[in-house]
Amino acid sequence: MIIDSHQHFWIFDKERDSWITPEMQAIRQNFLPADLGPVLDANGVDGCVAVQASQSDSETEFLLQLAEANDFIKGVVGWIDLRGDHLYSRLERYSQFEKLKGFRHVVQAEPEGFMLQPAFMKGVGQLVAFDFTYDILIHQHQLEEAFHFAVKLPNVHFVLDHMAKPLIKVGELEPWATGIRKLAELPNVSCKISGMVTEANWKEWEKADFRPYLDVVYEAFGTDRLLFGSDWPVCLVAAEYEGAKGIVTDYLGMFSDSEFQKIMGKNAVGFYNLDI
Template sequence: MMIDSHQHFWLYNPERDSWITEDMQRIRRDFLPADLEPVLRQNGIDGCVAVQADQSEAETLFLLQLAEAYGFIKGVVGWVDLRASNLYDRLEFFSQYEELKGFRHVVQAEPEDFMTRPEFIRGVRQLAAFDFTYDILIYPNQLKAAFHLVREVPEVSFIVDHLAKPYIRDQKIRTWSNYMTEIAKHPNVYCKVSGMVTEADWQHWKPEDFQPYLDVVFEQFGPDRLLFGSDWPVCLVAAEYDRMKSILENYVAPWGEEVRQKVFGANAVNFYNL
C-alpha cells in the first residue's frame, strides 16, 4: 500500500489561516478530499494521513469526520492541548476514534525552549498510555529542544515533520545535520521526507538541491524510519504533486524496490498503525 504520510485539508479562513501569506495565493482557498483523491490516484498513492493545520480540537474533529467519509484517509494527526490539566480525559475521549493516530503542535511558532518545558513534556508523556504518536514540527533552531524531548520521553513514538525544515534555500546544512544525527540515534524517532520544496527557492529549485539533505536522513535514519509525505496542498506553492514526488522517487531508485516500498508506504503503515 502506497501512503502519503502528510497532507492537509481546510476550509480557508483568512483570519484563522493568516500563515498563508500573500505570496501563497495558490493555496488561499478550500482544499478538501474531493480535491486530493484524483491527485493521489494519478500518482499511484492508495491512501494518506491528514495532519492538523489549526490548533483546536475542532480541527481534530473536522479531520476525523473527513476520515469517516473518505476511506482513502487512513489516519489523522490531530491537535489537543498537551499542557491542559484535563489532558488525560481528553486523550481518553479521543481514543474512541480508530482513525486518530497521534497529535501535533505547531511548535515552529513557539519559543525555542517550548519543548523543554516540564508541562509540555508531561503532556507528551501521557500519549504513551493511549499509543498515540507525536509529530514534531519545528525549525532547525529548535532541534536542540527536540533532542531534549525525545531523550526525556523514550516511551512515545516521534516523527520529525519536513526534515525539521532545513535551510535548503540558503544551502545551510552543518548545524541541522549535527542535530539530526543525534536525534536519529533514538530508535523511537522517525522522519518524514516532506515539505522540502517549500524550504527551497520556490521558482528556481533543482532536484540536486535536495541531495545533501536526503543523504543525511537516509544515512542517519535508514530506509526503515523514513516516510514519504507530500505536504499537499502547501507544496503547490513550489511544485505540482508529481514533480515534488519525483524528487524522492528518483533518489530512492538506486536503492531498489524494497526500499521504495518501505519509504512510500510500509513505514507509514508501521508507524501510524494504519
C-alpha cells in the same frame, strides 16, 4: 503500496490561516478530500495521513469527520491542548476514534524551551497510554531542544516533520546536519521526507538541490525510519503533487524495491498503525 504520511485539508479562513501569506496565493483557497482524491489516484498513491493545520479542538473534529467519510484518509494527526486540564480523560475519549493516530503542536512558532516545559512533557508522555504518536514540527535551530525532549520520553513514538526545515534555498547543511544525526540516534524518532520544495527556491529549484539533504536523513535514519510525505497542498506554492513526489522517488531509484516500499508506504503504516 504508497502512503502519503503528511498532507492537510482546510476551508480557508484569512484570519485563522494567517500563516498563508499573500505570496502563497496558490493555496489561499479551500482544499478538501474531493480535491485530493483524484490527485492521489493520478499519482498511484493508495492512502494518506491528514495532519492538523490549525490549533483547535474543532480542527481535530473536522479531520475526523473527513476521515470517516473518505476511506483513502487512513489516519489523522490532530491537535489537543497537551498542557490542558483533564488531558487523560480527553485522550481516553479520542481513543475511541480508530483513525486518530496521534497529535501535533506547532512548536516551530513557540519560544525557546517550549518543548521542555514540564506540563508539555507530561502531556506528551500521556500519549503512550493510548498508543498515540507525536509529530515534531520545528525549525532547524530547535533540533537540540527536540533531542533533549525526545530523549526524556523514550516510550513515545516521535516523527520529525519536514526534516526540521533545512535551509535548502541557500544550500546550507550545517548546523542542520549535525542536529539531524544527533536526533536520529534516538530509536524512538522517525523522520518524514516532506516539505522540501517549500524550503527551496519556489520558482527555480532542481532535484539536485535536495540530494545532499536526502543523503543526510538517509544516512542518519536508515530506510526503516523514513516516511514519504507530500505536504499537499502547501507544496503547491512550489510544485505540483507529482513534482514533490518525484523528488523522493527519483532519489530512491538507487534503492532496492523493498527499501523503496518501506519509505514510500510501509513505514507509515507501521508508525501510525494504519488499517490498510
